[in-house]
Amino acid sequence: MxxxxxxxxxxxxxxxxxxxxxxVPGVEGDFGVMEGHAPFMTTLKDGAIEIYASAGSEPERIAVSGGFAEVGDKGLTILAESIEG
Incomplete structure (x- = not known):
């Protein structure tokens, strides 16, 4: 999954x-999200999102500035004010 x-x-x-x-770089600290994570919402700090395609793989990094992250039934949605790259 x-x-x-x-x-x-x-x-x-x-x-x-x-x-x-x-x-995800949350304002209260970085946090990892996997399939089945408990629902929640938080604001983002400036930093890099690290996307792991598979277990043990090297992450792809995307720099974000501000915004929100929401974990729900459908997965993870990141609403960033802006991205670099």
Missing amino acids: ALQFELVTPEKLVRSDEAHMVV
Whole structure:
């Protein structure tokens, strides 16, 4: 099973994909999200999202500035103010 993951900015849908795990820079600390994670919502600090395609793989990093992350029944949605790259 894989985590459904979306990265969105005010301008566009940047990415909609499946991942093994995504590490997110939350304001209270970085946190990892995998399939079946408990639902919650938090604000983001400036930093890098790390996307692991499979267990043990090297992460793809995408820099984000501000925004929110929501974990729900459909997976992880990141609403970033802006991204770099």
